[in-house]
Amino acid sequence: VTRTFVDRDRRTPADPSAGILAAPRRMLPTTIYYPARGSLEAGSLTPDAPPARGAHPLVLFNPGSPGTPEDYEALLVEWAAHGYVVAALEFPISSVAGPDDAAWEDLPAQTKDARFVLDRVLDLDPEKAGIPEIDDDHIAAAGHSFGGATALSLASECCRDDRIDAVLALAAVTVTEAGPALKQTGGPILFVHARSDRAVSWGEAVALCRKTAAPKRFLTIEEIRGLRAHVIPFLGEGDEYSAIARPAMVDFLDGYVLDRKGARARLERAGAGTDIAGLTRCPADPEPTPTTTPTSAAPR
Template identity: 35%
Template sequence: MRRRSARSVLAGSALSLTLVLAVPACSIGPDRSTAPRPTATGTASNSPSPADSGTSTAPAGVAPSRRSAVGVRELTFNRGGDRPLPVTVWYPAPGPVDGTPTSALPVAEGRFPVVLFSHGLTGRPADYRALLVRWAAAGFVVAAPAYPHTSRGASGGIQVLDVVNQPADASYVLTRLLALADRAGDPFRGHLDPDRVAAAGHSAGGVTTIGLFTAGRDPRLDAGIVLAGTALGVGTAFAGAAAPQLFVHGVRDEVVSYRAGRAAYDRVPWPKAMLTLPDGDHGRALLGRDQRALSVVAGTTVEFLRWTLYGDQRAKRRLPEQAVQGGLATLDDNL
């Protein structure tokens, strides 16, 4: 999709996006084995083809099955002067596994898939630590930028319409982060796999994530996770190579209606699944305030990432059982 047409799509739905996200969104806030890391062979196509409904190009392999310790690092990027993008990165690290991220730890041995996470309106990356640390412990490098005009404490106040600019911010952050894999002396040198990348986000961050597969399609992305998100503002013209999508939404969501999330899910032309929490709200589980629901969401998303980024078919087979654990959720499975 040409850049001009993408901008038009984003701007054309800005008013609707404001109406949906005017209420501040909740901000939210496993396992590593000694098995050889699979070699990545598949990448996303650079030639958009919205009708493409093929299967994932993730390589066959085995994801880590033991939890790792988690390190945390703060980076600072800037896209265009007035768009500072501080980024929190959680990553697998050697050492005792206690669930507490520690700064300055070295990166564990190996090259790891990357997950780019986008926060909700008025959120901050740290709000989602309960979920994102679990992803990192399962063998993923998780990078979460604080967006310049929608994060809590943003200079000039919250600007809802700026959400439509965030897919470009997210792609910029991904470019800068992946460049560290080749930078001499950087702790991430040799540890980031540019051929295995996913995007995920909550609420306004879910809008951002959908945008990365529609009007602002980033061809490096192999999969997406949309948590309580909607396509308003970014459209549903899903483009490029097939990238499996997992939607997670609570029926009692008080900010983004379940119907809106379901409508976006229904337009995805690729392998997809939707985890529905009948008693779920806009993000209590993601914040770690509902531990049982968090366990279901974290477990299901981890299996999805293991399958899409490591190519672990066993994880795909485990995913439906994990999704309905404890009877808290149902799964529409079209993966």
């Protein structure tokens, strides 16, 4: 299900280099993935499938830059298959332009975009929208890279939203010049980040983790390098990295949004017995990781 929510009270700035014209409003296309009723294959995407009965927890997903829900579809469908309604939005600047100057300047506005979309999704009539009922007492925010900063802002002093129970920060940008200020961040938060990510610094994410109030966990992905390290654990399918990262994300959601102790116990074992991932409360003594300007194949 796709809906375009329009915030008429806030403007979209121009980004000439990306062909984006200034507008007096912000258009926020949002794709909603949901658990379906019946005998559909688990993890399959079936448009207009009958929604599952009962109330379901919500994940508000913020994509990287550039990035759209379709780029993350395999991941988001997997969350839906585990019982979550997932509302994935597109941002007016960063989803199209990539992490250019205009996108960085617009980054603080993305927090208000996310909050606006959350309001509108919760206001939907499930029957008319063709989605399951949403359990508004169980909500997570998630974001990759550029969108990770937006998700983290919802658990930070600047912009905390008390409706958010937990945050998934996936290779998240954690240092912002124009904002939002990611300070006094509070858990539950799961950081997932490759040590050798060259698009967004692992060390900077570790530094924020160390300042974040518990509960918090940090899943470090090892071995994979460069820009591949920034995307494969999240956008990949059938590889050894996403095979560890994805179940850990579901266990975190189940454990901290739905308060399932068994899921928390499974999360603590993420990466155990392998050389390619390890879970800690926060890694110690991070070293700065050099970054490069990501390409369109590597959302930031």
